[in-house]
Amino acid sequence: MSSLSQILRQKLAATPSGRLPFAQVMELALYHPDHGYYGAGPRKLGRQGDFFTSVSVGPLFGRLLAMQALQEWQTLGEPExxxxxxxxxxDGQLAEDVLSEIGDRPIRYLIVEPNPRYRAAQAQxxxxxxxxxxxxxxLKTGPGHGFFLCNxxxxxxxxxxxxxNGERxxxxxxxxxxxxxxxxxPGDLSCEELEAEVQHLPRDLESGHVLEVNLAMLAWIRDLAQAAFRGLIFIADYGLDAEEFYADTRASGTIRRYHQHQMDGHVLENLGGCDLTTHINFTRLIDEAARHGLAQREYGLQGRVLGRMAMSWIQSLEGNPPDAGTMRQFQSLTHPALMGRSFRCLVLRK
Structure with missing residues (x-):
């Protein structure tokens, strides 16, 4: 039995019911400081890791985000x-790619990171x-202007x-x-916030339909709305619109585990040794953002959003094609058979 399994069983035994909401199990599995999948430090990405990301494809993703940030800096009047x-x-790779494009312009870079092991890797x-x-x-006291990004x-x-269950x-x-x-x-809902949130869910589904409720995402966007900066927020992630999220074809939910580029639904096995991830409900995220003053500027498939962002870069080439490696990166990021359709991008105005 792994150390994380022992810790989890101790927590289960300490509860009167012998049960825990899955959210608490998932938090342990991903973020336990010693035994969580992410808690122990940065994971390998790309071919040698468990999955690819837009960052692991190459530096072009960061370059495009830097270009978008520079446009926003200029729009705001180049504030100090x-x-x-x-x-x-x-591990700081995206920051390095962005900063390479920013060059010596007087723009600061700030990372929100609670884990000291990640901060050490990023600092290195x-x-x-x-x-x-x-x-x-x-961030409630500053900076006053910014460009927030997360992937x-x-x-x-x-x-x-x-x-x-057919009734509730x-x-x-x-x-x-x-x-x-x-x-x-199955059991009762574990907190008042969850009870309030399920009021947003449909009630015309087949009995047994499972959904994820990402209360942490809603709290996160509320916290982000309270930050002091004016500017743009860029969010790239796996996700769906509400109609797709609730579809009968996803009656088992979207929660999955990843290990060595293999995906399955056995999310209670090998806890701490595999990544756990869900598609986010972008419709719900956008609604909550709007409630707290964050206006939708752009939303769509990653291929379309990055394609639009790349226009200034393409124009700067003056008809000369990019090198083969950069072209492969662009195709990986934007082609609908690759990451262009798998990911979605949301840009909010703050």
């Missing part, structure tokens, strides 16, 4: 305190070109799992089954 703010910076790569804060709460962040927030939404909890295995068991 303009800051690029990244959350979920992993980036040196004194960036500074850090531990939470979004520290594949809210899909890894812990989620509650709920199931429609019930929560799926996790318990031990007497062996070394874990299993889901």
């Amino acid at each position: 305190d303009f800051t690029l703010i990244e959350q979920g910076a992993h 790569r980036l040196g004194d070109r960036v500074r850090w804060v531990e939470s979004l709460a520290e 594949e962040l809210p899909d890894a927030f812990p989620v509650h799992l709920v199931r429609w 939404w019930e929560e799926l909890h996790v318990e031990a089954d007497g062996t070394e295995d874990l299993r889901f068991i």
Whole structure:
């Protein structure tokens, strides 16, 4: 039995019911400081890791984001305190790619990172070109102007799992089954916030339909709205519109585990050794953002959004094609058979 399994079983045994909401299990599996999939430090990405990201494709993704940030800096009048703010910076590769394009322009870079192991890895790569804060709460007093970016962040927030039983939404909890295995068991909703959120969910689904409720994502966008900066927010992630998210074809939910580029739904197995991720409900995210003053500027498939962002770069080539490696990166990021359709991008005006 792994160390994380022992910790989880101790927590289960300490509860009166012997159960925990899946959100607490997922948080342990991903973020336990010693045994969580992400908690112990940056993971390898790309071919040698468990999955590819837009960053692992190459530096073009960061270059395009830098160009967008520079346009915003100019739109705001090139303020002295303009800051690029990244959350979920992993090993700092995206920051390095962005900063390479920014060059010597007087623009600051700030990373939101609570984990000291990640900060150490980022500092080793980036040196004194960036500074850090531990939470979004520290941005309430400044900077006053900025460009916030994150890539594949809210899909890894812990989620509650709920199931429609034909009459009401019930929560799926996790318990031990007497062996070394874990299993889901239905029960009452575990908190008032979840009770309020399920009021947004449809009630005309087939019995047994499972959905993820990402309360952490909603709290995150509210915290982001309270930050002091004016500017743009760029979010790229796996996600769906509400109609797709609730579709009968996804009646088992979107929660999946990833390991060595293989994906399956066995999310209670090998906890801590695999990534756990869900598609985010972009419709719900956009609605919550609007409630807190964040206006939608652009939303769509990554291929379309990055294609639009790349126009100034393409024009700068003056008819000369990019080198083969850069062209492969562009195709990987934007082609609908690759990342162009798998990911979506949301740009909010703050």
